Amino acid sequence: MKDMLERLVNLQATDEKIVSFQREEAKIPEELGNKEKSIEAYDNQRAEVEAELDHFLEQVSELGKQLEEARESIRRFQARLLVVKTQREYQAVQREGESARKKREDFESELKEIQEEKNTVEESLKEMESSLAQENAALSEERKNSEKRLKSIRKERENLEKTREVEANLIEPDLLARYQKVFNRYKGQGVVKVVGGVCYGCFMTVPPQLYNQVLAQGVVHQCPNCGRIIYVDES
Ligand SMILES: [Zn+2]
Known part of the structure; x- marks a missing residue:
């Protein structure tokens, strides 16, 4: 029975490694997915800024036309x-000319303002x-590395x-x-040591009578509290 428990402990060590590889295998695509999502969100922001810029460009073109008309009437x-x-x-023509000049000035200053705003938006669009x-380049680099890493983990797991x-x-x-x-219930721990009468899975004290039986190593016992298989570690 002692041998059997030792084998079980060895098996668990292997199982633990397998589980940790499986976790990593699941984590890698998840992390990549999160990065993709964050880039996508940023790209949506960029699209909004681009729409804003289009709006300013339309205004600039519209004001440009109005300004040209004002100049023409002058x-x-x-x-x-x-x-x-x-x-x-x-005098009448002069008055009308005056008002056309006033209009031209208004359009000119409005156009200047809009152009400044347009330039600011254009600048932030370029930065975005x-x-x-850069982020996309980093992502594709990471994707390549992740694939390599996944491949090697998968191979190690398959060997295990x-x-x-x-x-x-x-x-x-x-x-x-x-x-x-x-092992399935605790996702990675099916057999644990009992040290000084305490189960190392749930850290509850094992009843003395049971503990003596565990020490005797005649049959395999399970912790009455958590159900894990228990053994005494003599090393
Ligand atoms: Zn226990």
């Missing part, structure tokens, strides 16, 4: 001034695009699984089944 009034016949007509490019099969074959089927049940 030219028309100037031309008319040359051909007016009366003083009154001259450049950091996105072969070892595990050999180790499991050395254990009585009933005991193996009992171990497996507890």
Whole structure:
């Protein structure tokens, strides 16, 4: 029975390694997925800024047209001034010309403001695009490394699984089944030491009578509290 327990402890050591590889295998794509999501969120922000820029560009183009019209009408009034016949007509054309000039000034200052805003947005869009490019490059690098890492972990795990099969074959089927049940329940611990009468799985004291039986190593026992298979470590 002592041998059997030792084999079980060996099997558990292998199982623990397998579980830790499995966890890492699951974690790698998860981490990559999180990075992808965060880049995607950033790209959505970039798209919003791009839409904002489009809006400013439209405004700039619209104001540019209005400004050109204002300039055109100033030219028309100037031309008319040359051909007016009366003083009154001259004053009327001049007044209209004045108001067209006022309009032109308003459009000019509005256009200047919009252009400044447009430049600011354009600047941040450029910055976003450049950091996105960097992040995407880093992601594809990481994807490559992750794939390599995954491949090597998978290989190591598969080797361990072969070892595990050999180790499991050395254990009585009933005991193996009992171990497996507890191992699955605790996700990685089916057999634990008892030290000074305390179960190292749940840290409860094992009843003295049971402890003596465990010490005797005649049959395999399970902790009455947590159900893990218990053994005494003599080393
Ligand atoms: Zn226990």
